[in-house]
Amino acid sequence: MAVRIVQVCGLWFWVAFALFVFVVIHQSQSILPVTATGSLRHGPSDSKLPEPIRSKGLSTLQRMARSEAAWQSSVILRHEMAAKHPDNPNVPFFPAQELHLFGQFPYTLWDFFPATYTCPHDIQRVGRLGDGGKWVCGMSLYEARLEPSASRPSDETIIYSFGVNDESTFEAEMLARVPSAVIYAFDFSVTSFGPQLAPAHQERAHFKQVGLGSKDEVNRTPQFFTLSTLMAQNKHTYMDILKIDVEGSEYQAFDAFMDWVDANGGVMPIGQVMIELHLMDDKNVNFERFTAWWERLEGFGMRPTWLEVNLMAVTLGKGKTDPRCVEYVWVNSKDPRSILLAE
Structure with missing residues (x-):
């Protein structure tokens, strides 16, 4: 049965x-x-x-036009949000706000500056996970570039890197994956790249123990130079990628560089920027200062296309519980020389 x-x-x-x-x-x-x-x-x-x-797919310029519209909307919202809280945007981290209907509404400086401009190509993480790795817009385009030759020296992919410390996984991977990459690195606190750099790539990697500053300081050790001075020393008028992590000095350094750009035609000679922004306290940079600095960069065509909050300080504790460091990627939407704007 x-x-x-x-x-x-x-x-x-x-x-x-x-x-x-x-x-x-x-x-x-x-x-x-x-x-x-x-x-x-x-x-x-x-x-x-x-x-x-x-549709058969959007062109690069069409994708950029859509991204521009999204970014413009976020700028409007930024100013509307600040106007609703006129007494509060004056310190990097705002306490919870009292609202009539919803009680408390906490927000931080980063909420005003979202990455609302989409990279018009692929975006990939390069380097180790966590602190040290960076996001690169259009990585496949750099990889596809022909290796430079004596007849085509302009095919080099010029990369500047500030803040090396002893961690060079970003630089090592860029050199390994992009045959046209040539890296110029600067850090006043160390004497060389980190151990991650392969000997086979040393010829395309250049290091100087100098710092990035708002003015040239040659009568100190180590020396500090502006970005425009370092480009002139290397005989560069353009860089494809700028990676910068200088522990809060980025604001004054970029102020000086933007002054130089204004005085030399007004075209930002950088394809994209990977930068870690730091907020130490309200004396370092407050809301008004940050907004003016950020919007001046936007005026040159720089658009935020990626952000990643660096939670290392929060994880380690030591009295720092705010997300004071954020990694941003900006792409230059007005750059006639950028590989990112090519169809």
Whole structure:
């Protein structure tokens, strides 16, 4: 008797399974009328498809135009939000605000400056996870660049890196993956790259024990130079990538560089920037100062396309419980020389 029950149950199982397969196939044909290539399975109803499905893809300039509109909306919201709390945007981290309907509403400086401009290409993380690695917009474009030759020296991908410490996984991976990459690194606190740099790539890696500053200081040890001075020393008029982590000195250093750009045609000679922004206290940079600095960069066409909060200080504790360091990626939306703007 038990055997017969098992046989009957087994028969009903296969009947149910066959019915299930029939229903799934029938529904998939009616619900998913588009093939992997984008053509229709049933009849000429292409005109009813949404525009994104019918289009063959947006050009780089079209994607950038959409990103520009999204960024402009975020700028409007930034100023509206600040106007609603005129007494509070004056310190880096704002306490919870008293609202009539919702009680307390906490926010930080970073909430005013989201990364609302989409990278028009792929974006990849380069270097180790956590502190030290960076996000790169259009990494595949740099990888596809031809290796420079004597007849094409301009094909070099020029990368400047400030703040090396003993961690060079970003530089090592860029040199390994991008044959055209040449890196110029600067750090006043160490004497060389970190041990991650492979000997095979040493010819394309240059290091100087100097600091990045708002003015040239040659009568001190170690010396400090402005970004424009270091570019002139290396005979560069352009850099594809700038990576910068200088522990709060970025504001004055970029002030000086923006002054130089204004005095020399007004075109920012950088394709994209990976930068860690630091907030030490309200004396270091307050809301008004940060906003003016940030919006001046936006005026040159720099757009925030990625952000990552660095929680190392929060994790380690030591009295620091605020997210005081944030990694941003900016791309230059007005840069005629940038590989990121190519179709």
